[in-house]
Amino acid sequence: xxxxxxxxxxHQNNQELHPYVHGTLDRESLESLAPDMQxxxxxxxxxxxxxxxQNRMAHAKPGEIAMLLADDVGVEIDIxxxxxxxxxxxxxxxxxxxxxxxxxxxxCNKRPQP
Amino acid sequence: MSEQIRAxxxxxxxxxxxxxxxxxxxxxxxxxxxxxSTGFCLADRHRILGNxxxxxxxxxxxxxxxxxxxxxxxxxxxxxxxxxxEVVLNPKFGYGSGMNPCIDCRIFMLQKTRExxxxxxxxxxxxxxxxxxxxxxxxxxxxDDVAEESGLGRLLLRPLSARLLPESIPEERGWVDREKLFxxxxxxxxxxxELANHFKIIDYPxxxxxxxxxxxxxxxxxxxxxxxxxxxxxxxxxxxxxxxxRHFRLSGxxxxxxxxxxxxxxxLERFTQGxxxxxxxxxxxxxxxxxxxxxxxDLETACRITARYSDGRHERTVPVRWRSxxxxxxxxxxxxxxxxxxxxxxx
Ligand code: SF4
Numbered sequence: 001x002x003x004x005x006x007x008x009x010x011h012q013n014n015q016e017l018h019p020y021v022h023g024t025l026d027r028e029s030l031e032s033l034a035p036d037m038q039x040x041x042x043x044x045x046x047x048x049x050x051x052x053x054q055n056r057m058a059h060a061k062p063g064e065i066a067m068l069l070a071d072d073v074g075v076e077i078d079i080x081x082x083x084x085x086x087x088x089x090x091x092x093x094x095x096x097x098x099x100x101x102x103x104x105x106x107x108c109n110k111r112p113q114p
Numbered sequence: 115m116s117e118q119i120r121a122x123x124x125x126x127x128x129x130x131x132x133x134x135x136x137x138x139x140x141x142x143x144x145x146x147x148x149x150x151s152t153g154f155c156l157a158d159r160h161r162i163l164g165n166x167x168x169x170x171x172x173x174x175x176x177x178x179x180x181x182x183x184x185x186x187x188x189x190x191x192x193x194x195x196x197x198x199x200e201v202v203l204n205p206k207f208g209y210g211s212g213m214n215p216c217i218d219c220r221i222f223m224l225q226k227t228r229e230x231x232x233x234x235x236x237x238x239x240x241x242x243x244x245x246x247x248x249x250x251x252x253x254x255x256x257x258d259d260v261a262e263e264s265g266l267g268r269l270l271l272r273p274l275s276a277r278l279l280p281e282s283i284p285e286e287r288g289w290v291d292r293e294k295l296f297x298x299x300x301x302x303x304x305x306x307x308e309l310a311n312h313f314k315i316i317d318y319p320x321x322x323x324x325x326x327x328x329x330x331x332x333x334x335x336x337x338x339x340x341x342x343x344x345x346x347x348x349x350x351x352x353x354x355x356x357x358x359x360r361h362f363r364l365s366g367x368x369x370x371x372x373x374x375x376x377x378x379x380x381x382l383e384r385f386t387q388g389x390x391x392x393x394x395x396x397x398x399x400x401x402x403x404x405x406x407x408x409x410x411x412d413l414e415t416a417c418r419i420t421a422r423y424s425d426g427r428h429e430r431t432v433p434v435r436w437r438s439x440x441x442x443x444x445x446x447x448x449x450x451x452x453x454x455x456x457x458x459x460x461x
Binding site: 043045046047048050051054072073074077078080081082084085086087 | 158181
């Protein structure tokens with residue numbers, strides 16, 4: 001066996017996800033969602049997925065749903081935290097073929113929105 | 115009805131900036147936390163390498179965590195493109211222990227913050243700076259320089275040390291009550307911890323480490339070498355590669371990066387495109403990436419150094435594999451045992 005092959009990838013997509021923060025929708029509902037916009041942050045790391053989500057959501061209308069594609073494992077805590085702080089709704093996260101799909105709903109809120 | 119006072123705060127997510135924001139909330143100030151992404155943050159490195167002390171938990175972004183805890187909206191401001199040329203390369207106030215231009219960095223961030231304050235009609239800006247806490251940027255003269263050069267002047271409030279500093283406009287105009295601000299100074303964090311207890315803030319990062327790579331001397335050496343050989347045309351991948359591994363310069367345009375452990379192997383595997391790879395098949399081994407156009411001698415050196423850091427280092431010879439674009443091959447080499455040679459090449 002190759003020496004290099006022995007090095008396990010730490011953040012392979014099949015690692016167990018730990019539900020630090022639960023989204024408001026269950027898996028079935030997430031799977032049937034039709035997002036209004038897609039944010040591609042594959043291959044980027046903190047804080048880039050949040051920056052892209054934030055910039056895209058700044059132009060979203062209340063109620064619209066964004067789906068973030070990212071393979072930075074930290075999105076599972078960063079996006080819920082960002083939603084909590086900005087008053088957006090964290091709907092949940094699904095494992096995708098590559099990385100994760102993270103769903104966020106723009107809420108009508110009074111707080112300043114980037 | 116009295117006007118709602120609104121302030122922008124620089125929020126790193128560390129204890130001081132979290133407390134400063136909490137102190138403002140306690141005075142009924144509406145706060146928007148700004149967090150600047152410079153491209154030199156260590157978060158991306160932490161994310162790929164994983165959390166070594168708790169592998170089940172990814173590293174969190176502390177600014178977002180603080181925003182979620184305090185229910186303060188956080189906006190991340192991307193300054194990556196301007197930061198290297200405008201701040202890191204020619205700092206007016208010089209560098210700290212590494213290549214960290216802390217005073218210029220604060221000025222730049224606060225200039226950006228002032229622009230946002232003016233555009234969006236915020237009343238003032240605050241930071242978690244504590245008088246005398248950091249040798250370079252938080253002595254009294256630099257604090258004054260930062261306020262002056264950022265254009266904020268007396269619109270910049272440092273709630274944790276405010277009572278040791280001249281009165282700011284937010285205090286003078288009664289937007290905040292000076293009597294309820296603090297007189298913290300120095301490097302001890304005792305008072306901040308008492309204040310955290312008072313506000314029931316229990317979850318905050320320890321001060322050690324920091325999240326900026328620029329103060330680190332090893333990083334600074336690699337960055338200087340990069341700039342000297344490649345100029346300022348830097349890609350995000352270049353920046354990320356400087357954050358891990360042992361770096362060796364083989365010639366003017368050829369450099370190699372050798373991973374130090376399994377986590378770094380995984381990290382480097384993300385950056386193989388456009389770089390040659392070197393590794394050992396027969397023993398657990400680092401992954402080495404070679405940048406530039408290596409000559410046959412460079413490639414042999416890369417193989418010898420890679421063998422040296424593999425578990426085959428004590429063998430007389432080690433077969434080492436390499437791949438460069440479409441070409442692949444194997445060289446059987448004597449692992450590099452000569453520390454003087456190694457140190458001469460090390461960046
Ligand atoms: S440590 Fe880095 S981010 Fe912090 S002030 Fe210094 S240069 Fe800026």
